[in-house]
Amino acid sequence: MRPVGDGPYLQVRDLRVRFDTEDGVVRAVDGVSFSVERGKTLGIVGESGSGKSVTSLAVLGLHDPKRAQVTGEILVGGRDIVGLAEEEVRRLRGRDMAMIFQDPLSALHPYYTVGRQIAEAYRVHHSGATRREARQRTVEMLGRVGIPQPERRADQYPHEFSGGMRQRAMIAMALINDPDLLIADEPTTALDVTVQAQILDLLGDLQDEFDSAIILITHDLGVVSQVADEVLVMYGGRVAEHGSAQRVLRQPQHPYTWGLLSSVPSLHGDADADLVPIRGNPPSLINLPPGCAFHPRCPHATDRSRVDVPELLPADEPSHLVACHLPEPDRLRLYQEAR
Amino acid sequence: MSLLAVEGLTKHFTARGGVVRAVDGLDFTVRAGQTLGLVGESGCGKTTTGRMLVRLLEPTGGRIVFEDRDITHLGRRAMRPLRQDLQIIFQDPYATLNPRHTVGRIVAMPLTVNGTRPPGGVKKRVQELLELVGLNPEHYNRYPHEFSGGQRQRVGIARALALRPKLIVADEPVSALDVSIQAQVINLLRQLQRDLGLAFVFIAHDLAVVRHFCQRVAVMYLGRIVEIGERDEIYERPRHPYTRALLSAIPDVAKLGQSEGRIRLTGDVPTPMNPPSGCRFRTRCWKAQDICATEEPPLTAGVACHFPEPEGAP
Amino acid sequence: MVRFLIKRLLSVSLTLFAVSVVSFLMFFALPRDPVTGMCPKNCNAERLERVRQELGLNDPKVEQYAAYMKGIFVGRDLGSAQGGKCEAPCLGYSYVNSEAVTDTLGRVLPVTLSIVIPAAILWLLLGVGLGMLSALRRGTLIDRLAIGFSLTGASMQLYFVGALLLLIFTYQLKIVPVPHYTSILDNPLDWASGLVLAWIALAFLFSAIYARLARAQMLETLSEDFVRTARAKGLAKRTVYGRHALRAAITPLVTIAGLDVGAALGGTVITETTFGIQGLGRTAVYAVRGGDLPMIMATVLIAAVFVVIANLVVDLLYAAIDPRVRLS
Secondary structure (H helix, E strand, O other): OOOOOOOOOEEEEEEEEEEEEOOEEEEEEEEEEEEEOOOOEEEEEOOOOOOHHHHHHHHOOOOOOOOEEEEEEEEEOOEEOOOOOHHHHHHHEOOOEEEEOOOHHHHOOOOOOHHHHHHHHHHOOOOOOOHHHHHHHHHHHHHHOOOOOHHHHOOOOHHHOOHHHHHHHHHHHHHOOOOOEEEEEOOOOOOOHHHHHHHHHHHHHHHHHHOOEEEEEEOOHHHHHHHOOEEEEEEOOEEEEEEEHHHHHHOOOOHHHHHHHHHOOOOOOOOOOOOOOOOOOOOOOOOOOOOOOOHHHOOOOOOHHHOOOOOEEEOOOOOOEEEOOOOHHHHHHHHHHHO | OOOEEEEEEEEEEEEOOEEEEEEEEEEEEEOOOOEEEEEOOOOOOHHHHHHHHOOOOOOOEEEEEEOOEEOOOOOHHHHHHHOOOEEEEOOOOOOOOOOOOOHHHHHHHHHHHHOOOOOOOHHHHHHHHHHHOOOOHHHHHOOHHHOOHHHHHHHHHHHHHOOOOOEEEEEOOOOOOOHHHHHHHHHHHHHHHHHHOOEEEEEEOOHHHHHOOOOEEEEEEOOEEEEEEEHHHHHHOOOOHHHHHHHHHOOOHHHOOOOOOOOOOOOOOOOOOOOOOOOOOHHHOOOOOHHHHHOOOOOEOOEOOOOOOOOOOO | OHHHHHHHHHHHHHHHHHHHHHHHHHHHHOOOOHHHHHOOOOOOHHHHHHHHHHHOOOOOHHHHHHHHHHHHHOEEEOOHHHOOEEEOOOOOEEOOOOEEHHHHHHHHHHHHHHHHHHHHHHHHHHHHHHHHHHHHOOOOHHHHHHHHHHHHHHHOOHHHHHHHHHHHHHHHOOOOOOOOOOOOOOOHHHHHHHHHHHHHHHHHHHHHHHHHHHHHHHHHHHOOHHHHHHHHOOOOHHHHHHHHHHHHHOHHHHHHHHHHHHHHHOOOHHHHHHHOOOOHHHHHHHHHHHOOHHHHHHHHHHHHHHHHHHHHHHHHHHHHHOHHHHHO
């Protein structure tokens, strides 16, 4: 179902996800906004505790309302799903928006054949479809994602597939209903690097073909650099930096992004120099540092960083947003010095 | 004189349906104070090799020579003193520390097991070690669950250093850590390697990490070494098609915006159960010819290929 | 699959063989002359000796065992005092009951089966149902009630529960007759009403454990990745819980249920005693008290057969539910 009108397919505004646990309130996502257009890819980058996975689950409405409080706006094709009845959201899941997960071995049911699981995804949203139709479509999709002998493979179980093929099968399952939005949560982290390259290529090809919006969640900056049009860097449940891939990866203006880029070993550059790590540890969401969540690890923290939460403001261009107390000229200078 | 020399090292497992040739004839040496990286994807046999080096697994063929002594099939008693010199660091910091032991006890274990009495006492040595790896020596009595992943990995490193080993086998020591922590631990390992003159066999699937730590690199595929050489040679002038494909497949931020020049391999990594005849890489190699199916290319001048890339070619 | 079956049947036979040998030998370890127990009244030494001769008790143990085994497979001749020719499967002659063992078994076996099998169905349904309900309504009143129920059941003794049920339903309210056994083929209604209290008592006790197990398994399964995928596909909650979660959660329960049922079939002595029904359990106890070797051997063997078959069935069910087991 493609709604009329242009504009981004997905718009998230001031999303907050709160968990009440025995140890205290966890603000897993604390005011995140972004949008994704059809045919484009948004890369969400973050480490553990950044809130990136919680964000994606919120977009699909998969949080248990008894455990998590989701506030803000999530507009899917113009429709706000926050506060929408579960039945309504369920209709969108798997049809208008789909998700693939990190470990395809545990994400697929071990007791049912791959074909059956994919056909199930088709039939739940096409109630009039016969088994044969569903089967045909399944085999077609399996072939589309590059699985050889799809007829035979459809009758096999997940553990009989290799890691790369399993992920392809998951992609087939997610795309079988031609969704407008695909969320891929660390889709290649568990795969070998040569297989990862294949999967990323596949996603790119499928995006061209289906014109879907893709959100790719990862901790791997290299992966992001390869597939993302836009990049969102998350830290401690908040957005640290947001902009085009070119800007964020080539001209970053947040100390955390600098830290990420300089700490990742690269295939080029001086191999004998020490890496420049970010000191300290990723934050605990229960005891989030006051003010700027990154300040305990930031070499440029000021007194203000300890007290005020920095606002997400435009930097060198309107679409490049940075949440940092440092004035822009200082940031630009510091980055130049560090390189 | 090499510290560690491996000749024709082989490990076959029997499983339903056949023999898994996990490691099939490895040859390499490591000098004192030198670092060798073993890289490859899943099923290449690098982890199995690491375990064989410290004799956690018994080789089914070949030799392991440590300081001119053949240790391939030494009995447990004879291996005891050698365990001081050969240590291992594992991948998963959450699984390799006994959750019921204090960190102090964990680090002291090699000392107590070996009956070593360091001057000043065990406790002092343990605190020294904790400090050496960047942990607070006051945390001697804390339990693993009170530490973060990166800190636990440091505990594992401290434990490995307790007996002043000459060679450490590090099996994916940073793969399970967050990106920002990886860099800390890699730097720590670099520093320790320099300061203590340690030799390392560094096992990893991440070529970029290996580049920042190892002086020499061996690329493995399906149980064999396909290319071995000095770091810069491997990374800048790779000669084996697989090495080239591997390097090309790694997404690197520096390559932002470039999509040309990427080599795309087809298919998945075949299983070590029935490796292809001749050259094992031929099923995915764009250069494969008839001879590749009939003759297995020997490892000559650091590369095992019938049609290696010419030296000097980009 | 065929290879699997053959291997299992082989190990089954070996197990049964071992059981038969051990129980046979154990009987002779008893510090009692088997014959004296058999005729307490006017038995003089001469008669005892004759009986001993007839029963073959003076033969070497191995021969006795061989004769017994032969009887099971082919049938043997027991001598006139024991009813003459004994057709296969011949389990001997019981002096205590004055009839062939197989006849006794023919009477009491259906009783035990009638007690255990419906009770098992009941306790499984109740246990798994409660467990699932608790898991899905975790932390709510229903969950707490269910746990409370299972705790109560687990801490009760069957004779207490049984006595209570008898008191209330048979004697006070008079809606259920005094427990007794009627064959289901003769009168199904009577069969059911005669055993219903026993079923309820057993179900109450056993379902407790299963409820807790089912709850724990279900909770664990619900946090699995594939359940999250099922929800992400847009499946209705009913389908997610019923088709995806339940099937995965149920496997450990199948194992335990199999073992419990197998053991129970060997004779639910306390149930039978509490309700005054003569089943396999009670028969076995009398046999031991009376030193009735053939009967003892028979009941031990039957119990072993049930356990072993139950294990086999469990393995087969496991393979049917989990395809990974099949192909490994």
